[in-house]
Amino acid sequence: MEQPVAEPIIYIDGNFEPLSVARISPLDQGFLLGDGIFDVVSAWDSKIFMLDAHLDRFFDSMRAARLETRLSREQWVDAIVETTRRNKLSDASIRFILTRGVPDGVVADPRHIQPTEMIWAAPYIFLADEEKRSTGIRIMISSMRGFAPDTLDPRFKCLDRLSSQLIRLEALEAGYDDAVWLDGHGYVAEAAASNIFVVKNDEIFTPQTGILRGITRATVLELAERGGIPHRESQLTAFDLYSADEVFTCSTAGGPLPVREVSGRAIAATGPITERISELYWQMRAEGEYSTPI
Ligand SMILES: Cc1ncc(COP(=O)(O)O)c(C=O)c1O
Known part of the structure; x- marks a missing residue:
């Protein structure tokens, strides 16, 4: 164009x-x-x-x-x-x-x-700059908790994003790139404007509840299925983030994004499964699957 x-x-x-x-x-x-x-x-x-x-x-x-x-x-x-x-x-x-x-x-x-x-x-907006897209971002676990389903269910994609702004500010002021919420019971929910995935022993895990149902999240699960990568929706805690082989977030603003640190704990900089998912994601987009021409 x-x-x-x-x-x-x-x-x-x-x-x-x-x-x-x-x-x-x-x-x-x-x-x-x-x-x-x-x-x-x-x-x-x-x-x-x-x-x-x-x-x-x-x-x-x-x-x-x-x-x-x-x-x-x-x-x-x-x-x-x-x-x-x-x-x-x-x-x-x-x-x-x-x-x-x-x-x-x-x-x-x-x-x-x-x-x-x-x-x-x-x-087009990327959540992270080019360097961070290849070396990974640093995220922290926020002191705030996500909304419970009987309050403002996170599946409402509503204009009120004050809570996301507050966890982003908390992260940026602490020197991180982004923050993750735990839900009211201490389970990992999602990041300020992305969903989160953990890779452990060649399997992908992602929270099922307390989250906005990201379209990119659903795409990642579909790509994992197609690519024969074991994957599961599961309850995760901070322990799972700290002990992960790989962590990545994902959103419409840039697709999968590697994470190299969680609250001061180093995670392997972009690992093979994150790379594979990212490759499959951009391939799917290039091939025009699920696309509407402008
Ligand atoms: C809270 C939250 N979670 C997850 C996502 C990712 O959703 P999607 O993949 O549909 O962009 C977003 C996107 O803005 C978001 O605001």
Whole structure:
């Protein structure tokens, strides 16, 4: 594709507007209350990866959050593709957002509101720089605990990300790249914006509960299945991280990412299984499986 446009084009409520013109209301409940949901999908080489799975998750969050959209699923697909096209991006991170919108009075009844629909396509975002993608990142176990399923289930991909911001800040200020939550019972959950995997004795383990069901996580499990690598969803504790042969995180922002240290304990810098999964992941993307053309 050509060079990205000088000024990003944002989709808002049916219109495509330059960033300097695009506006949401100061009364939007997404802004005032974090009352909304979102998802992030990525495009590589003009192919959007796993859009269907991301939309399934988006629509599940929408139903669980009692939000409504004016757009059908097909219209979301068209708007996502069109926004990316108009921004002339072939490698992109595309965020689509639905908020409860603008109330019709000062004391807002959340049932009487017009939703806000927004799409923002940015150049592809990697969670870590090139060096860290090959040598691994350093993560710490956060002092905060993840949400229990009977509070704000982590499967809501909701706009309220204060807790992720707080664990990221905690990690960055302690000199780490990222942090991992344990759940209320002390089991490993996930990182601020990624899922986590442990490799032990040539087998891959990943937590099953207390997490956002990452699309990349599901892809890694599918690739492990196809590649004949034993894998299991399992309860893990800090002990499993400390004694792992390999640890990696994964997300839409860059796929699998090796971890070389957990809370001061060295882990083998990128090991053979992390490398194999990463290779299979990028091969799957290059071959255009599960892809929607821009
Ligand atoms: C808390 C959390 N866990 C996991 C993920 C990874 O999900 P995905 O692979 O769908 O990007 C994200 C992505 O932003 C996240 O915010």
